[in-house]
Amino acid sequence: MDIYRELLETLQKQGYQLVSYGDYLRDYKSRTHDTKKYVILRHDVDAKPENSLKTAQIEKSLGAKASYYFRTGESGCYKGSELSLPESVRAIASLGHEIGYHYEDMSLCGGDFGKAYDHFQTWLAYFRQYYAVETICMHGAPTSKYDSKDLWQKHDYKAFDIIGEPYMDTDFSDVFYLTDTGRCWDGYKVSVRDKIPQYQDEWTSQGLSWHTTPELLEAIEKDVLPKHVMITTHPQRWTNNKAAWWKELIIQNTKNIIKRIIINRPSKCDRKEQ
Ligand SMILES: [Zn+2]
Numbered sequence: 335m336d337i338y339r340e341l342l343e344t345l346q347k348q349g350y351q352l353v354s355y356g357d358y359l360r361d362y363k364s365r366t367h368d369t370k371k372y373v374i375l376r377h378d379v380d381a382k383p384e385n386s387l388k389t390a391q392i393e394k395s396l397g398a399k400a401s402y403y404f405r406t407g408e409s410g411c412y413k414g415s416e417l418s419l420p421e422s423v424r425a426i427a428s429l430g431h432e433i434g435y436h437y438e439d440m441s442l443c444g445g446d447f448g449k450a451y452d453h454f455q456t457w458l459a460y461f462r463q464y465y466a467v468e469t470i471c472m473h474g475a476p477t478s479k480y481d482s483k484d485l486w487q488k489h490d491y492k493a494f495d496i497i498g499e500p501y502m503d504t505d506f507s508d509v510f511y512l513t514d515t516g517r518c519w520d521g522y523k524v525s526v527r528d529k530i531p532q533y534q535d536e537w538t539s540q541g542l543s544w545h546t547t548p549e550l551l552e553a554i555e556k557d558v559l560p561k562h563v564m565i566t567t568h569p570q571r572w573t574n575n576k577a578a579w580w581k582e583l584i585i586q587n588t589k590n591i592i593k594r595i596i597i598n599r600p601s602k603c604d605r606k607e608q
Contacts, residue, residue, distance in 0.1 A: 335574045337547050338567070339392045344554045345373055350563075352398030354432040355469050358509075359498045362562075366508045374509070374564040375400035376500060378436055378473065381411050382570035383422035389569045394429040402426050403436035403471040406457045423464045433465035440485050441478035450485050458494060468497045474515070474527035476593050481527060504564060506530050510537060512550075513566040516593070517586035519544045524593040528566070 342352060351372040353362065358374045375393065379386045379402055386402055393400050405411050407419045417425065427433050435458055439450040461467050470491060472482045483501060491499060498504075504511075515521040515528040520543045522529040537543065542560070544550045553559055571582050 335388055335392065335572050337551075338389060338572050339396075341547060341551060341554075342375075342393065342396050342398055344551050346396065346398075348554055348557060348559075352393065352396070352400070354399045355401040355434070355471075355500055355564075356432045356497065357399060358564075359469070359503060363503075363505060366505065369561060371561045372563075374504075376471070376564060376566045377402045378471065378566060378568050379404045379422070380436075380473070380568050380570060382415060383412055383419070384416040385569040385572060387417065387422060387425050389567070389572065390426045390429045390431050393431065399431060401432040401434055401469065401471075403434045403473075404461065405436045405438065405473055406442070406460075409438065409442065420464060423461065427465045432469065433461065434467055434469040434471055435461050436473045437470050437485075438473035438475050438478075438482045440480040440482040441473075441475040445480045447485065447488055450482075451489055454485065455494070458496075468495070469499065470496050471500050472527070474525070476526035476589075476596060500564065500566075501530075506533050509562045509564050510542060510560040511564050511566075514568055514571060515566070516590050517571055517582065518546065519550050521590070524590045524597065526593055526596055 345352065349371050351370070352375050353372050355374050355376055358372070362368070362372055375398060377386055377389060377400055383404075390400065390402065404419065404423060412419055412422075415422075423433055437454055437457070439453040439457070443449040443453050458467060458470070475482065486499075486502065511530045511533070512519055513521065513525070513528050515525045516523070522534055541558070544553055571586070573579050573582070
């Protein structure tokens with residue numbers, strides 16, 4: 335958590351505005367060649383919502399605004415948490431942050447479009463009891479064979495007054511993407527869905543790839559980070575508690591091995607070709 339605060343402070347020192355995804359869509363996206371620096375702060379609340387409340391408090395104390403994407407209560411991901419789902423949503427919203435729906439309806443409904451569409455509407459309405467949700471964001475579900483974004487091949491989320499989805503409405507020709515998926519900043523190598531394949535090679539060839547947060551801090555201080563950035567973090571990974579930090583390290587390193595196997599597994603078409 336301390337280094338997360340340092341990350342935000344370093345960005346601010348270098349002149350970056352720290353904004354939510356909704357604010358990006360409304361006020362920043364149209365200014366493609368704007369020299370004004372900004373970082374969109376996105377959080378996927380995959381587990382431990384109490385950690386998200388801590389990052390939300392840090393951001394509030396620095397005058398930053400972020401977007402927090404929550405999963406459904408029925409996914410079981412918040413079981414045993416210190417805060418209930420409504421408590422977490424209310425507490426983070428009261429700090430001035432944006433709340434959105436971290437949808438995974440296709441994977442939860444076994445790829446059934448009709449069921450997934452109803453499920454999406456039910457949970458969007460659930461979150462709107464607590465916050466006027468305007469943006470949604472896919473949960474990657476690496477072990478599921480269903481990509482929840484596929485729901486938008488048949489339906490349009492804009493019909494629900496949703497103004498955007500980070501994977502679908504961000505101009506990545508202008509916005510550089512960083513995520514802590516895989517518990518490092520270069521986890522795109524093992525990420526199944528949380529990555530921007532069409533630009534990643536270009537960014538890597540430009541040297542825009544770092545593994546640890548101290549390495550990223552050094553890059554920000556040297557002013558080599560692009561002017562427009564989206565940073566996604568999963569607050570359950572960030573903690574000052576040493577035992578929890580080591581546990582996360584061991585579990586995630588094991589998960590990365592599995593994810594690497596999933597990525598390298600030949601698809602049905604590849605197998606036919608062989
Ligand atoms: Zn997620």
